[in-house]
Amino acid sequence: MYIHLDFESDTPIYKQLMHQIIAGIAKQELKPGESLPSVRTMAADIGINLHTVNKTYHQLKEKGFILIHRQKGVVINPDGTPKADEIYMLQLKNALYPLVAESVCRGVKEEEFRQLCISLFQEFTQRKDRSK
Amino acid sequence: MYIHLDFESDTPIYKQLMHQIIAGIAKQELKPGESLPSVRTMAADIGINLHTVNKTYHQLKEKGFILIHRQKGVVINPDGTPKADEIYMLQLKNALYPLVAESVCRGVKEEEFRQLCISLFQEFTQRKDRSK
DNA sequence: CTATCTGTTATATGATATTTATAACAGATA
DNA sequence: TATCTGTTATAAATATCATATAACAGATAG
Numbered sequence: 472m473y474i475h476l477d478f479e480s481d482t483p484i485y486k487q488l489m490h491q492i493i494a495g496i497a498k499q500e501l502k503p504g505e506s507l508p509s510v511r512t513m514a515a516d517i518g519i520n521l522h523t524v525n526k527t528y529h530q531l532k533e534k535g536f537i538l539i540h541r542q543k544g545v546v547i548n549p550d551g552t553p554k555a556d557e558i559y560m561l562q563l564k565n566a567l568y569p570l571v572a573e574s575v576c577r578g579v580k581e582e583e584f585r586q587l588c589i590s591l592f593q594e595f596t597q598r599k600d601r602s603k
Numbered sequence: 604m605y606i607h608l609d610f611e612s613d614t615p616i617y618k619q620l621m622h623q624i625i626a627g628i629a630k631q632e633l634k635p636g637e638s639l640p641s642v643r644t645m646a647a648d649i650g651i652n653l654h655t656v657n658k659t660y661h662q663l664k665e666k667g668f669i670l671i672h673r674q675k676g677v678v679i680n681p682d683g684t685p686k687a688d689e690i691y692m693l694q695l696k697n698a699l700y701p702l703v704a705e706s707v708c709r710g711v712k713e714e715e716f717r718q719l720c721i722s723l724f725q726e727f728t729q730r731k732d733r734s735k
Numbered sequence: 736c737t738a739t740c741t742g743t744t745a746t747a748t749g750a751t752a753t754t755t756a757t758a759a760c761a762g763a764t765a
Numbered sequence: 766t767a768t769c770t771g772t773t774a775t776a777a778a779t780a781t782c783a784t785a786t787a788a789c790a791g792a793t794a795g
Contacts, residue, residue: 483782490701497707509741520784525742536708542741542792555709563711564719566702569622570695571723575629576668576684577691581724585717587696591703592713615753641770652755657771674763674770 472500474517484519485526492527496536496547497595504549507537604632606649616651617658624659628668628679629727636681639669 472495476484495501507513510528514521528545531537535553539545555563574584604627608616627633639645642660646653660677663669667685671677687695706716 485782490704493701493708494704497704510743511741522785523783526782528742534705539742541743541790544741552708552710555706555711559709560711560719563702563706564723567720567723569625570698571720572622572626572629572727573666574687574695575724575727576625577687578684579687579692579695581721581728584720584724587692588699588703588716588720589713591696591699592707592716595704595707596713617753642772643770653771654756655754658753660771671771673761673772676770 476517476519485523485530488517488524488527489530492531493536494595496552501547503547503551505547507545507547509544608649608651617655617662620649620656620659621662624663625668626727628684633679635679635683637679639677639679641676 472492474488474491476487478484480487482490492501492507501507507528508516510521510524514524528537528539532539535548537545537547538549571584604624606620606623608619610616612619614622624633624639633639639660640648642653642656646656660669660671664671667680669677669679670681703716
């Protein structure tokens, strides 16, 4: 899995890594049961410290995306990511709130906002070409 | 305008304040040309330091929501908030990206996500009752 | 048995972000 | 002149982010 980090970004790199792994799961590039590189390997691969990777992995574990076995290593949750519950939906709403507020101020129409979301959904859910 | 801060939140309070002012503008509770409390007054009202309010105001100025006059004080941009440009739309897309990714993993359907956005849009754009 | 692989823990350091506290300044205005 | 703006400067406390080294414990491959 290809990881790209922007060290100039104001988004901390442990979060960037987390987002990219989640995106990989969403795109099914990372499948349930699949192994992730060890904290040391991942850290070396992308040129950061192992503790930073460790932080990412633990947050992903906390959210139910992965399992961490002390010796076997890290695997994508074989049962898949836990389904959205009320708490998640509330948290999602709170995250969307300021984005929608600013968009309204800037005259972004509901339709335009919707289209943006749809295009993002498609980016994750569209079938990849496996025929080649 | 009523401001509520959560000091336990991991969202810094200067951002919480920023989001609430933007929400106020979106809801047209704060109208173009309207004054905002001085940094000192606002700080005293909500029980924080004036520099924290100052930081909020400057970020809002940077984004074009407000104007800051050295003596007159702070007013909501009389020309309204600048319209969304390509840069804003890209930034919005980048902000939505991880939210959509996680939602896809958790089985949130596009339709459900859309409904959530619509309900938020309505929260900001619905006409207030001015007949009473 | 030993070397090597896991994640884990501990300790330290440096940089940056957040928030507060005091104080003073400059310009407009009542 | 007193009071109101935002601004600037300095300091300090605290938290977050990221790195660096080192060691530990358990599983496993040779």
